[in-house]
Amino acid sequence: MTTPDSRTEPNDLGVGKEVTIARVFDARREVVYDTWTDERHIASWFGPRSFTNPVVEMDVRPGGRMVIYMQGPDGSVYPSLGAFTDVTPPERLAFTSVAYAGVGGPFLLEDHTTITFTERGAKTEMTLHAVITRSTPEAADALAGMETGWNESFDKLAANLATIT
Amino acid sequence: MPPNDHELDKTFHALADPTRRAILARLASGEATVNELAEPFAISLPAISRHLKVLERAGLITRGKDAQFRPCRLEPDALKEAYDWIDRYREMWEERFDRLAEYLKELQQERNLDDNA
Numbered sequence: 001m002t003t004p005d006s007r008t009e010p011n012d013l014g015v016g017k018e019v020t021i022a023r024v025f026d027a028r029r030e031v032v033y034d035t036w037t038d039e040r041h042i043a044s045w046f047g048p049r050s051f052t053n054p055v056v057e058m059d060v061r062p063g064g065r066m067v068i069y070m071q072g073p074d075g076s077v078y079p080s081l082g083a084f085t086d087v088t089p090p091e092r093l094a095f096t097s098v099a100y101a102g103v104g105g106p107f108l109l110e111d112h113t114t115i116t117f118t119e120r121g122a123k124t125e126m127t128l129h130a131v132i133t134r135s136t137p138e139a140a141d142a143l144a145g146m147e148t149g150w151n152e153s154f155d156k157l158a159a160n161l162a163t164i165t
Numbered sequence: 166m167p168p169n170d171h172e173l174d175k176t177f178h179a180l181a182d183p184t185r186r187a188i189l190a191r192l193a194s195g196e197a198t199v200n201e202l203a204e205p206f207a208i209s210l211p212a213i214s215r216h217l218k219v220l221e222r223a224g225l226i227t228r229g230k231d232a233q234f235r236p237c238r239l240e241p242d243a244l245k246e247a248y249d250w251i252d253r254y255r256e257m258w259e260e261r262f263d264r265l266a267e268y269l270k271e272l273q274q275e276r277n278l279d280d281n282a
Contacts, residue, residue, distance in 0.1 A: 017177045019255045023262050027269045035265060035272075045268040048260055109254075128258055132251075135173070139254075 017135070022127040029117050032124040033090035036115060042068065047078075055079075061087055066095055069103075077103055078142070085112070092116050096133075101142050108142055110134040172224065176247045179223035184208070185216050189225060192239035196229075202237065 035041040043053040047070040055069035066082035082097030094114040118125040203213040224243040229236040
């Protein structure tokens with residue numbers, strides 16, 4: 001039994017190498033679960049807003065591989081290679097994942113993620129618990145870079161809108 | 166200057182222990198001596214000293230020069246580096262959640278259109 005409301009901070013100071021996020025989505029549990037396991041769905045939402053996912057391969061079974069290439073608005077690619085460690089539809093998914101800066105690029109971080117799906121009437125609470133198992137400071141820069149890419153594309157959008165109106 | 170890999174790992178290692186986190190929480194309200202820090206814990210002074218050494222090596226605390234008391238002081242910058250790092254990671258997931266919520270809304274709308282057709 002999960003207790004999704006207990007947003008357990010790893011410690012009093014709010015610093016730890018793990019993150020827990022819970023949110024209620026306005027969709028049935030099977031639908032939310034599918035957004036994680038269907039390659040077409042993952043390609044539509046994974047990664048920062050301005051990113052696309054040109055490569056998504058999901059072999060959704062314990063030990064099965066998971067490959068996601070995220071691509072930023074500037075063309076840079078962030079590959080993520082993983083493996084499923086727990087597949088319990090439609091309740092739970094867990095996987096390890098290793099992220100790299102570019103194809104054949106340097107290692108950024110390795111994490112283990114557990115996603116729990118809990119029915120809340122017709123809605124679904126999704127809880128993510130991610131533990132970073134290995135990391136580099138460059139990972140923070142890369143994450144910040146993704147954010148910058150996102151802001152830049154928003155600026156572009158704002159500029160385009162300005163010319164239209 | 167950004168911390169190197171090694172430093173950041175040391176910081177996270179130091180933060181991984183509940184006693185050390187409790188020590189840091191205590192130091193957040195001001196300097197303290199080893200004896201003062203040991204008071205709330207049911208562990209020996211040497212054990213506390215070992216925890217303090219780990220915190221000191223991670224740059225999370227510094228200790229005064231006074232040979233007898235050597236008061237401990239929190240160094241918030243090292244803590245902030247670790248916090249910023251994990252915060253960016255959290256933001257990455259929060260943004261994915263945002264995007265997933267929008268995507269699910271689109272899916273539901275498509276489904277409603279299909280149902281009404």
